[in-house]
Amino acid sequence: MNIISQKARDAGVVGAGGAGFPTHVKLNTPAEIFLVNGAECEPLLKVDQQLAVKYAHLLVRGLELAMQAVGAREGIIAYKAKYKEAIAAVTPLLASNMRVHILQDVYPAGDEVITIWMATGRRVPPAGLPKDVGVAVNNVLTLINLARAVDSDQPVVDRTLTISGAVASPITVTVPNGTSMREVIARAGGITVNKPRYISGGPMMGKLLDTIDQPITKTTGGIIVLDEDHVLIKRHLQPMRDVMAIARATCEQCNLCTELCPRHLVGHELHPALIVRSANYHDIGKPSVLLSALTCSECAICEQWACPVGISPMRINIALKAKFREEGARYVGDLRPLDPMAEHRLVPISRLIARLAVGVYNKKAPLDESHFEPQRVELLLRQHVGAASLPVVQVGDTVSRGQLVAEIPPEALGARLHASISGRVEAVTAHSITIVQGDTP
Numbered sequence: 001m002n003i004i005s006q007k008a009r010d011a012g013v014v015g016a017g018g019a020g021f022p023t024h025v026k027l028n029t030p031a032e033i034f035l036v037n038g039a040e041c042e043p044l045l046k047v048d049q050q051l052a053v054k055y056a057h058l059l060v061r062g063l064e065l066a067m068q069a070v071g072a073r074e075g076i077i078a079y080k081a082k083y084k085e086a087i088a089a090v091t092p093l094l095a096s097n098m099r100v101h102i103l104q105d106v107y108p109a110g111d112e113v114i115t116i117w118m119a120t121g122r123r124v125p126p127a128g129l130p131k132d133v134g135v136a137v138n139n140v141l142t143l144i145n146l147a148r149a150v151d152s153d154q155p156v157v158d159r160t161l162t163i164s165g166a167v168a169s170p171i172t173v174t175v176p177n178g179t180s181m182r183e184v185i186a187r188a189g190g191i192t193v194n195k196p197r198y199i200s201g202g203p204m205m206g207k208l209l210d211t212i213d214q215p216i217t218k219t220t221g222g223i224i225v226l227d228e229d230h231v232l233i234k235r236h237l238q239p240m241r242d243v244m245a246i247a248r249a250t251c252e253q254c255n256l257c258t259e260l261c262p263r264h265l266v267g268h269e270l271h272p273a274l275i276v277r278s279a280n281y282h283d284i285g286k287p288s289v290l291l292s293a294l295t296c297s298e299c300a301i302c303e304q305w306a307c308p309v310g311i312s313p314m315r316i317n318i319a320l321k322a323k324f325r326e327e328g329a330r331y332v333g334d335l336r337p338l339d340p341m342a343e344h345r346l347v348p349i350s351r352l353i354a355r356l357a358v359g360v361y362n363k364k365a366p367l368d369e370s371h372f373e374p375q376r377v378e379l380l381l382r383q384h385v386g387a388a389s390l391p392v393v394q395v396g397d398t399v400s401r402g403q404l405v406a407e408i409p410p411e412a413l414g415a416r417l418h419a420s421i422s423g424r425v426e427a428v429t430a431h432s433i434t435i436v437q438g439d440t441p
């Protein structure tokens with residue numbers, strides 16, 4: 001393991017863009033190009049675009065370290081043109097082997113398969129990884145965390161996230177990992193609807209939360225508050241049996257979901273219209289068509305944008321994925337030709353915002369990094385891809401902010417966890433470690 005990767009491992013750096021893949025593993029894999037995904041194309045989320053301005057030097061330093069670790073000859077920072085301040089902040093800092101690539105303001109420019117294609121012209125094969133085309137990708141916050149880990153031995157203990165939607169003052173805050181979502185949401189000045197529901201993540205790919213009495217993690221990029229009657233919440237609440245019933249009753253086989261599927265556009269076999277048809281007729285059709293559901297990015301274009309009759313091919317894909325994963329099935333298929341219209345079929349963000357009925361909430365959410373220290377944090381042992389971390393503290397131990405509290409299991413893929421506040425360990429379970437303030441060493 002190279003020293004940069006080792007430091008990323010020590011600091012518990014994971015992909016902050018959503019999946020939480022352990023960064024040290026990525027930094028041990030050779031790549032020709034290191035790509036910073038600065039697209040942040042989910043409406044209402046304003047984290048990376050603001051951090052990229054404030055911490056431009058750390059971002060470029062993180063890119064430099066990442067390039068060194070993987071042996072990349074070129075570093076690319078992919079931004080949308082509208083992130084003018086971020087572009088202006090990084091441009092003077094770039095080395096001769098780095099450049100900014102301007103992405104179209106479309107969705108899903110931030111899906112890494114699409115970002116890679118737009119920024120490098122390379123196409124990741126279906127069920128493949130960026131490394132298959134010589135590229136490594138991380139988002140802005142991940143590289144900032146890497147620079148802090150390598151140059152200052154700073155572990156990942158905080159998370160920056162946007163609170164938006166039906167709140168009095170949308171805001172982007174930095175809080176200790178493990179802070180209760182309820183406490184973080186309160187920082188946005190109060191909820192403005194009567195029957196609030198909560199989405200973790202963006203309006204397209206976010207997940208509906210059962211409760212906000214749960215902790216934020218290293219991968220929580222935003223929380224959106226919406227009324228229970230909002231169209232997006234209704235979509236989330238639709239039971240699977242209704243999804244299937246609507247698909248059976250109303251699919252016109254118009255093929256729009258396939259024609260607008262970003263993965264299909266870049267040459268993947270994934271064909272949501274055929275998957276819906278197969279599911280409607282008891283899984284008939286080529287086995288690879290159904291298996292290609294495993295390559296769905298869950299970008300929601302098919303359900304939120306393409307389908308004219310309210311069908312959700314994505315939900316059918318998600319159900320199929322769960323079934324296939326249980327069976328241990330894998331998709332194997334070749335990359336096909338690029339759709340000649342691909343560039344023009346991605347969705348303009350302004351139109352997407354209107355379609356999602358979130359225009360009224362598309363406001364600034366200014367970055368507020370004032371000190372915030374909760375009384376209690378709950379650190380989930382699994383907030384990354386791989387095995388749950390193993391606690392190395394016990395109930396009653398006193399810990400300092402930044403101290404290691406859970407280790408990667410031997411020989412496993414995983415990430416370390418560190419105390420995000422100083423205090424006393426109140427509970428250690430199979431699921432989490434809880435720390436309360438007080439009794440510090």
Ligand code: SF4
Pocket residue numbers: 257260261262263264270272295296297298299300301302303313314317
């Ligand atoms: S969610 Fe729909 S549009 Fe997006 S990749 Fe999956 S099938 Fe394609």
Ligand code: SF4
Pocket residue numbers: 250251252253254255256257258272273276306307308309310311313
């Ligand atoms: S867009 Fe809707 S109606 Fe058209 S093929 Fe896809 S699921 Fe069927």
